[in-house]
Amino acid sequence: MKKLLTLLSSLSLIGSAGTMAVSCGSKYDIKQDGNSVLVKFLTSLDGHAQLDSSDLLWELINSSGPTKRESFLLEMLQLLNVSLLANSETVMNKDEKDYNSNKDYNKGLKEALKYKWDTLQKSVDLQMQREKDTYRVKNGKSWEKEWRKMLVEKYTVYQEDTKDMDQSFLENKYKANILLSDSTNSASKAILDVLLNTDSYGVNWVSIQSVKTKLANLLDVIGDDAKFEQVYNTDKKAISQILNAQTNDTSKWVDVNLNKPSDSSSSEVSLSAADAKAKIQNIKTTYIKNDVPEDILQWQTSSSDTRKGMLSKSQLYFLNKFYETKAPLAISEITIPFATNGKFDDGLTYDDFKGDNDLSAIDATKLLATLTSNGDTNLPTPSEPGESEDDSDLDLVQVDEAGQKDNNQFWISALRDNTRVTSILSTATVKKYDKLLTLSSTDFSNTLKTVVYDYVFGNDKVKPATIDPKLKVEDLTSNVDKDALKKNFETQIITPLSRKSTDGKDFYGVLKGYNDKLMFMETDGLHIVSIDGYNKLKTYSESNESDLTQLQWFNNFHKLDDNKKVAYLSGVGVTDETDYMKHLNSGIKSDYLRYLVNSSLIGGISDAPVSFDIVSDLKKWVSLTSSTDSETYWMTSVFTYFKDITSIDTVDNFVKQLVVFGQDDPKNQHGDEVAKSLEGWTVDKITVAETNLSIAPVIRFMDKYTNWKKEVAANTTSGYPKSMINNEKFSSDTLDATVSAIWSIEKPVVSKSLAMHYISNQLGGNL
Numbered sequence: 001m002k003k004l005l006t007l008l009s010s011l012s013l014i015g016s017a018g019t020m021a022v023s024c025g026s027k028y029d030i031k032q033d034g035n036s037v038l039v040k041f042l043t044s045l046d047g048h049a050q051l052d053s054s055d056l057l058w059e060l061i062n063s064s065g066p067t068k069r070e071s072f073l074l075e076m077l078q079l080l081n082v083s084l085l086a087n088s089e090t091v092m093n094k095d096e097k098d099y100n101s102n103k104d105y106n107k108g109l110k111e112a113l114k115y116k117w118d119t120l121q122k123s124v125d126l127q128m129q130r131e132k133d134t135y136r137v138k139n140g141k142s143w144e145k146e147w148r149k150m151l152v153e154k155y156t157v158y159q160e161d162t163k164d165m166d167q168s169f170l171e172n173k174y175k176a177n178i179l180l181s182d183s184t185n186s187a188s189k190a191i192l193d194v195l196l197n198t199d200s201y202g203v204n205w206v207s208i209q210s211v212k213t214k215l216a217n218l219l220d221v222i223g224d225d226a227k228f229e230q231v232y233n234t235d236k237k238a239i240s241q242i243l244n245a246q247t248n249d250t251s252k253w254v255d256v257n258l259n260k261p262s263d264s265s266s267s268e269v270s271l272s273a274a275d276a277k278a279k280i281q282n283i284k285t286t287y288i289k290n291d292v293p294e295d296i297l298q299w300q301t302s303s304s305d306t307r308k309g310m311l312s313k314s315q316l317y318f319l320n321k322f323y324e325t326k327a328p329l330a331i332s333e334i335t336i337p338f339a340t341n342g343k344f345d346d347g348l349t350y351d352d353f354k355g356d357n358d359l360s361a362i363d364a365t366k367l368l369a370t371l372t373s374n375g376d377t378n379l380p381t382p383s384e385p386g387e388s389e390d391d392s393d394l395d396l397v398q399v400d401e402a403g404q405k406d407n408n409q410f411w412i413s414a415l416r417d418n419t420r421v422t423s424i425l426s427t428a429t430v431k432k433y434d435k436l437l438t439l440s441s442t443d444f445s446n447t448l449k450t451v452v453y454d455y456v457f458g459n460d461k462v463k464p465a466t467i468d469p470k471l472k473v474e475d476l477t478s479n480v481d482k483d484a485l486k487k488n489f490e491t492q493i494i495t496p497l498s499r500k501s502t503d504g505k506d507f508y509g510v511l512k513g514y515n516d517k518l519m520f521m522e523t524d525g526l527h528i529v530s531i532d533g534y535n536k537l538k539t540y541s542e543s544n545e546s547d548l549t550q551l552q553w554f555n556n557f558h559k560l561d562d563n564k565k566v567a568y569l570s571g572v573g574v575t576d577e578t579d580y581m582k583h584l585n586s587g588i589k590s591d592y593l594r595y596l597v598n599s600s601l602i603g604g605i606s607d608a609p610v611s612f613d614i615v616s617d618l619k620k621w622v623s624l625t626s627s628t629d630s631e632t633y634w635m636t637s638v639f640t641y642f643k644d645i646t647s648i649d650t651v652d653n654f655v656k657q658l659v660v661f662g663q664d665d666p667k668n669q670h671g672d673e674v675a676k677s678l679e680g681w682t683v684d685k686i687t688v689a690e691t692n693l694s695i696a697p698v699i700r701f702m703d704k705y706t707n708w709k710k711e712v713a714a715n716t717t718s719g720y721p722k723s724m725i726n727n728e729k730f731s732s733d734t735l736d737a738t739v740s741a742i743w744s745i746e747k748p749v750v751s752k753s754l755a756m757h758y759i760s761n762q763l764g765g766n767l
Contacts, residue, residue: 077635082187083658088113104317107201195314199304203293211245212285214238229273244292250548307554309601328436330532337525344523347719363425366476368469374410415609434611439697446708457729465496465509499721536591540747543586553583633693
């Protein structure tokens with residue numbers, strides 16, 4: 001008979017005939033609230049006890065499935081993870097080479113899962129032993145009595161007291177509970193450790209100087225065959241290293257021993273000393289120009305410092321999910337605060353920024369003038385109202401990215417050194433956020449979030465104003481005409497950002513010379529928010545770089561000092577040889593996602609212009625402490641990940657690899673029918689859960705936006721700015737599609753008719 005739970009073979013969920021006597025009057029100690037009770041109950045059993053589960057199943061499950069079904073599904077997925085980890089060799093029963101062609105498969109994953117299961121079982125046993133030791137210390141000679149009492153209270157199914165308990169059974173139930181849901185030693189956490197915390201496989205690198213030394217040692221004895229052979233035999237891999245170090249083209253790197261039979265299992269190098277001498281005798285040490293792998297065929301997990309930040313395939317799989325679902329944006333900000341006694345609630349005026357003798361307004365205008373003087377006056381204006389979203393997307397791609405890099409240098413330098421701003425306006429603040437803005441963020445104001453996403457989504461009805469301070473830096477001295485200053489400030493800054501209109505036209509604007517710097521008023525002053533990397537948001541790149549080439553770029557990057565790392569990834573002094581933003585993680589097709597990933601490499605450097613870490617944000621999202629909806633979402637993603645890499649075609653078939661519902665027992669058709677019904681519900685729920693739950697951030701965004709509008713409308717302060725942003729894309733009917741079109745991991749397919757329409761609009765004339 002199949003076991004209800006076994007830690008060594010497939011899991012089984014059955015409706016069995018009653019084969020165990022239960023004393024009169026005893027009851028199952030299960031709370032009748034439907035909250036995943038079935039899973040908690042059945043998965044606790046280790047197989048040597050059976051219960052008549054058919055009545056229990058009918059009691060807990062109605063025709064449409066269990067109550068509190070999200071919690072039920074989550075624990076069902078945890079159950080699947082236990083089976084997956086315990087049976088990884090059976091589930092993934094192909095050779096390693098058969099999986100390596102899968103774009104999401106990590107080299108060595110099969111072995112990593114097997115090792116993780118072995119160590120997890122030992123950790124769980126140790127955890128239970130330590131708890132027993134605690135009972136010994138605390139309760140002395142009566143520790144076993146207290147231990148059994150705890151087991152009965154927490155894990156009993158049919159015993160009423162410790163007299164009739166099956167201690168081995170309950171301890172196995174305790175162990176199963178740990179494997180299912182423990183925050184430290186659960187199977188789900190173990191799988192995530194393998195998928196998210198295991199570095200990419202790589203190679204050990206040999207430095208230029210080491211290769212030169214090896215060559216010099218061989219050339220020193222080139223005339224003495226015996227000595228040459230002796231030196232050669234101490235490091236036979238040196239020949240390949242010397243040959244490869246002469247070029248940085250990894251496609252030309254060779255292993256001189258590839259002439260041995262492909263089916264050879266021998267690790268012996270077949271190249272003779274005479275052949276080795278012939279290959280290197282005319283090479284000079286000056287020809288050695290690059291670090292090279294110790295062995296281009298030997299990949300391993302050591303030396304990970306040389307490839308820190310290079311995403312493994314499974315990390316990228318989940319990062320893609322994060323990107324598509326959360327719609328992340330990198331944000332930085334300069335705030336010009338209100339002057340003394342200035343405030344937001346009674347309406348916005350020049351006096352809110354004036355300060356003593358107009359000095360605050362002078363310095364604020366000077367700061368804006370400094371920013372615009374470093375801007376690019378040739379950048380296109382934001383899309384006109386009424387343009388289709390797709391036309392706007394195509395227009396954005398045309399922005400001169402090189403020009404945008406140049407005009408951002410003052411902003412970047414200010415993020416690295418705040419005094420670039422505070423030396424102009426001492427009260428200004430500069431902020432680089434250590435978290436990314438997402439649809440479900442709670443670390444940013446609702447105003448900022450709404451402004452940024454309205455701009456990125458595109459608003460078909462309202463075009464943000466271009467904010468131009470007009471005055472030049474050299475004109476803004478203490479002798480400036482105060483009346484002219486006031487009029488200019490009111491006309492160019494206050495009026496277009498006053499938040500008085502009913503249509504939202506004066507809610508926010510775009511700073512002149514930029515298409516990624518948004519300006520709006522908040523309760524503490526004037527905010528200038530940068531959407532960092534904005535011009536990469538809707539652009540994509542294809543790369544065919546090999547893993548070895550990727551490793552080479554990472555090795556070279558990690559040899560740089562911090563200042564050069566920051567400079568090159570910030571777009572300063574970039575050449576073809578130092579374009580690390582393009583080449584690091586080049587397998588990522590979305591330029592913006594690659595920007596977020598690669599910028600995270602410098603987030604920990606104190607004077608870098610960024611401080612976020614998208615991989616860290618990913619790991620916080622994919623954690624066992626997440627809220628139910630997000631946790632269930634990524635748990636379904638784990639399920640889908642393994643279904644895909646094992647090439648099992650349907651959810652139904654993959655579930656059958658892990659859990660058996662029912663026994664096809666003619667004596668218990670009733671129980672089998674219920675179990676099969678539960679199987680169908682589980683399969684259907686998993687099938688739709690990932691898609692449905694992926695919109696949870698969209699729903700949160702909509703809820704926050706709606707509540708924010710209500711709060712603003714409810715404010716009764718006289719003169720309070722009540723203008724609101726209204727965007728038809730802020731709708732549950734359209735927002736998900738809008739997000740999908742922008743935060744796509746691959747370039748969206750543009751229809752021929754759309755392309756023709758774009759060309760006609762941009763170039764004029766008929767086609």
